[in-house]
Amino acid sequence: MRILSGIQPSGALHLGNYFGMMRPALELQDKGEAFYFIADYHSMTSLFDAAQRRRNTLDVALDFLACGLDPKRTVFFRQSDVPEVTELTWILSTVTPMGMLERATSYKDKIAKGIAPMHGLFAYPVLMAADILIYDSNVVPVGRDQKQHLEMTRDIAIKFNEQYGQTFVIPEPQIRDEVAVVPGTDGQKMSKSYGNTIEIFGEEKATRKKIMAIVMDSRTPAEPKPDADKNLALQLLKLVAPAAVAKEFEDRLRAGGLGYGDLKKALYEHYWNYFADARQRRAELATNLDYVNQILAGGAQKARAQAQKVLRRAKVASGLA
Ligand code: ADP
Ligand code: TRP
Numbered sequence: 001m002r003i004l005s006g007i008q009p010s011g012a013l014h015l016g017n018y019f020g021m022m023r024p025a026l027e028l029q030d031k032g033e034a035f036y037f038i039a040d041y042h043s044m045t046s047l048f049d050a051a052q053r054r055r056n057t058l059d060v061a062l063d064f065l066a067c068g069l070d071p072k073r074t075v076f077f078r079q080s081d082v083p084e085v086t087e088l089t090w091i092l093s094t095v096t097p098m099g100m101l102e103r104a105t106s107y108k109d110k111i112a113k114g115i116a117p118m119h120g121l122f123a124y125p126v127l128m129a130a131d132i133l134i135y136d137s138n139v140v141p142v143g144r145d146q147k148q149h150l151e152m153t154r155d156i157a158i159k160f161n162e163q164y165g166q167t168f169v170i171p172e173p174q175i176r177d178e179v180a181v182v183p184g185t186d187g188q189k190m191s192k193s194y195g196n197t198i199e200i201f202g203e204e205k206a207t208r209k210k211i212m213a214i215v216m217d218s219r220t221p222a223e224p225k226p227d228a229d230k231n232l233a234l235q236l237l238k239l240v241a242p243a244a245v246a247k248e249f250e251d252r253l254r255a256g257g258l259g260y261g262d263l264k265k266a267l268y269e270h271y272w273n274y275f276a277d278a279r280q281r282r283a284e285l286a287t288n289l290d291y292v293n294q295i296l297a298g299g300a301q302k303a304r305a306q307a308q309k310v311l312r313r314a315k316v317a318s319g320l321a
Contacts, residue, residue: 001032004137004171006039006079006128009056010047013063014197015271016182016190019239020143024176026068028141034074035135035303036064041079041086042128045121046110061292063200066282077299079131084307088130089123091314095159096126096152105148113193129153134307136169144180145189147173164317168310179239183232185214198236200275201282211268212261221259228253233263241270 005025007017025036038060040053047053057078069076079085101107104125111117132140132153140150150173157168181189184196191197198210214233219225228234228250238246249266252258285292315321 001139002035002135002137002169003028003032003139003141004035004037004132004135005141006037006042006131007060007064008039008043008046009053009060010043011056011192012059012197012199012201014190014192014199015236015239016143016184016197018067018200019179019182020176021141022064022067024141024174024179028139028174029070029074032139035077035137035306036069036074037077037079037082037131037299037303039079039131042124045118045124046115058289058292061296062282062285065285065292065295066278067200068278071295071299075299075302076295077303078296081296081300082134082304082307084304084311085127085130085134088134088307088311088314089127091318091320092129092133092156092160093123093126095163096129096156097159100152100155101125104152106145125149125152126156129156132171133157133168134310135303136306136310137171138169139174140171141174141176144175147175160314160317164314167314167317182239183235185210185232187215187232198271201279204272207271208268211271212264214264214267216260222256224256225253231263233260233267237263237267237270240267240274245270 003025005021007013007021013022025034028034038057040057043053043056047056061076064076065071101122107122107124110121115121128149129152132150133156140153142150150171154170157170161167184190184194185198186194186196188194188196198207202210211233214236216231216233225231231253234246234250234253237249241249245266249258249263253263312321
């Protein structure tokens, strides 16, 4: 079984990325042959600073390796090191209906947020389909916001197969319901573009400040909170604290008597401990960038060999070869 996922190097990774995509992806490493990549081509639709892209790409590599990506088991690479994917994007674009792209909610959302409409942004799902199909991927772990992109990938693969004969494997998304949407400090979906994130490897003081600023209501500590499960700090605590600890805080909140400040302090401490080992590993890796670059180069070689096979299959099927 081939498992594949990608993440854009568009900014520091946060708890939403970690629990929504990274950890599920890392847990799948021993369930099959995992291919994970840094989607630097995709980042060109929203990030226009070259130095920043280079820095972010390295940061994502460090984040993944520190969090447990095992380069012996998993093929880890940079998207643009496999240029075949852009060739397949063109081929797929010729079986992609305009109407399908026009219905893409992530495109519409980005335009609504004021990002200038541009062809790359519009064609983003076709490149993503190529990413997935070029490795004969069976399973794609992502957060819920990527569900529609996966549906488009499946539709594009089916269309090509109908037009030119059985060529592509039809992939399945894998979305974890319990962490499908990690809330941000303001209660909206945690997202870089909403400024409501808690970074995985944030600087100590700044992260503490963000956690202490998580939005709460104005009820007094003494008041019982029958809706404790809706409390943002508690929802995040459930992700980073042992279940029994989170349960105890939930009970105290429900019964009344627990102040929000104490709850947030507990959240901060559990968050900090949860990533302590990874933080240490990341610091070590950061002093050995040659090693990190070697891993990406080795991953690219393996990924490329696979991509060339599938691209060749698509070219033969469609009469290009
Ligand atoms: P952002 O919204 O911060 O720009 P990305 O779009 O780069 O994040 O998402 C990268 C991966 O992390 C995707 O698989 C996405 O589904 C997942 N993800 C992002 N934010 C969340 C969240 N708040 N909850 C769950 N998963 C998320
Ligand atoms: N669009 C994804 C995101 O923003 C990143 C991505 C690009 C991806 N290509 C992919 C994810 C292929 C899974 C598979 O999160």
